[in-house]
Amino acid sequence: MNPIWLPASLFGGLFQAWRTALQQRLRAELSVSGAGLVRYLYGLPFALAFAVAWLGARHAALPPLGLAFAGLSAVGAVTQMAGTILLITAFGHRGFVVGTAFSKTEAVQAALVTALFLGEQLPLLAWAGIVAGVAGVLILALAGRGLTLREIAGSLGQPAALFGLGAGSMFACAAVAIKLATAELQGVDTVGSALVTLVVVMAMQSALHLAWIIARDRETLAAVGRTWRSSAQVGLLSALGSACWYTGFAAAPAALVRVVGQVEVVFTIAFAHFYLREPVRWHETLGLLLVVGGVILALLST
Template sequence: MITSPIWLPATLIAGAVQAWRTAIQRRVSHSLSLNAAGLVRYLYGIPFTLMLLGGYRLFFPGALPGIGPGFLLFCVAGGLAQIIATNLLILAFRYRNFVVGTAYSKTEAVQGAVLSFLLLDERLSPLAWAGIGCGVMGVMLLSTGGKRMGAMDVLRALTQPAALTGIASGFFFALTAIGIRRATQAVDGGDRFLAALLVLAVTVLLQTLIQGAWLMLREPGEMRRVLRSWRVSGQVGLLSALGSACWFTGFATAPVALVRIVGQVEVAFTMAFGHFYLKERMRRSEVAGLFLVVSGVALALMGAL
């Protein structure tokens, strides 16, 4: 159920910001371990998240909304799923390039649609499902580089490490969205943006404690490197806070599957960052795949009207 039209601009902004953040985080991942590279988005995101929440409360004061049962549990579940998804995405980057790694993770749209139907009973129109199919075809074209492939070739491609980690990343990102949506639903009141910011603040704090504790116990030397990387990691934290605030707003105001389908526009921003920022070559097949992804988003939007 869509409760506010704010979900659409919030989702589009989230896609752009996340592509930018992921590009910078990939640079950080070259000098840090897998878990350390994942931690920077939460640790350095805390001050910016609290600034967003404090700034919003400054302009829109009032009593804090009540918190219903299950709030903390869903924050933990969503936060833990996001930690796993982020680590898998960083691992996918190490197997293949930036665009392809993100493309595999974008299968979360179809995975999110299925999971939200099973767990949240959220239903989509046939046109929205057509948009999902179109988007998945675009993602597959992006991930295979436009090569002509038979059934066995496709099967082999899907069993490669980059594909497995990317698809698994998409699965856990879909679980993240469901956990966050349930957490925002546990916040009373009609201010969905405030609910999203409250969930974000609690979730980021929990994620920092979980992954920070793991790093201190298993890789104490990496924690010092995380702290020394504050110049670049601070950028990751800022963009992560802004992007997550927009994603969480989308999840708080619209069905998970619809947000994730529209969120596939991140692929377009990812291609731009991969080409201009990371100097990765853009092929014709990637342009064609991008067209299919954008067409899928358009169909999903028409199906939501």
């Protein structure tokens, strides 16, 4: 296991939290679809620049892109987009918090998928860390609404929870597909394979999303162009975050990368407390302890 996976996972969580904050502000000017498009369309030039700079600095040639690589990249691109659509659908059922919370079961689902289909076995300590991290995220998201354990269990049958779980499944499949795609690239190092894969996946996502908007919502396309300054910032952070995630996937089990990347919620809540001066509530303390504990257990297992 390449040790680069750890800083990559931590920075992936940081950049994702930062990007989400900027993207939420951009939602005042763009539709949901438009805010999603800028991640890919404005992120692609940055991803391409990262790949060219890295390969150039390493004096490495572009590796052959075979059919298996293309197929796995397409699966990663489509499942990631499907996960986003399912998550947005969960929001439409008045279940923003519930949908987001259950989508964070992605780490557990990724561990199950890789164990069942790829034979990727994790130590018991790693499983404990994954479960603790997911439990922490659920507590942070759901306990803040004053829900009891009985009410949380009952919410599993709600459309928002089901769509959230579906989103988590799609994100888990995307992580596994991307990991397998990076493994198909020969003659290039871990970071190089991650960056090349990122460029291909983002290009596919940009083409698919752009085609849909041109066919169905051309007004959004004009708005995406008008907001290029803000959108470019979102694109940069999206490319940085995805570069970190892809590097982590290439270097370590996807489930470990995702559970460590859950420090994203720590960054988000820390910003709320230290910058916005919001008080600390009991469920946030418990949830943060579980998330951090999960990260520590995952690290100890390696």
